[in-house]
Amino acid sequence: MDLNAKEEKKKIIQKIFSLLSIVVSLLIIGTIxxxxxxxxxxxxxxxFSTTTLTTIGYGDITPSTEIGKLFTVLFALTGVAIMLYSLTILGTHYIHYLDTHKPAFEHRMKKAIKTINPLSKKEDGWFVLKDKKKE
Known part of the structure; x- marks a missing residue:
């Protein structure tokens, strides 16, 4: 792994940690x-904080005070926006990770497939394992 790749990986990990810290902070603030x-x-x-931020909103617990309802409006609008942003960033990095590791993964899969004895269909309709030694 070259220096640029290590730096990029470090930045991604820092960004993910920052996003997770923000989400946890939101949950702590809402809870308090x-x-x-x-x-x-x-x-x-x-x-209630979790069901609000994840937009599940079961409705079994609801704020009863006016200040609680007003806080919920602000908490939901800002919190859901932050959650969506965080999920978008995490998803983007995950897709990038999959794209960069796809060739190595495909190579390992092709190598593994070559070692498997595939099934061969006989004339009577039965499937049997091919003998790699006879091929």
Missing amino acids: VYSRLEGWGFVDSLY
């Missing part, structure tokens, strides 16, 4: 705010 504003416990606050 809902705990304070709505008087919910830790689990309910984390649960």
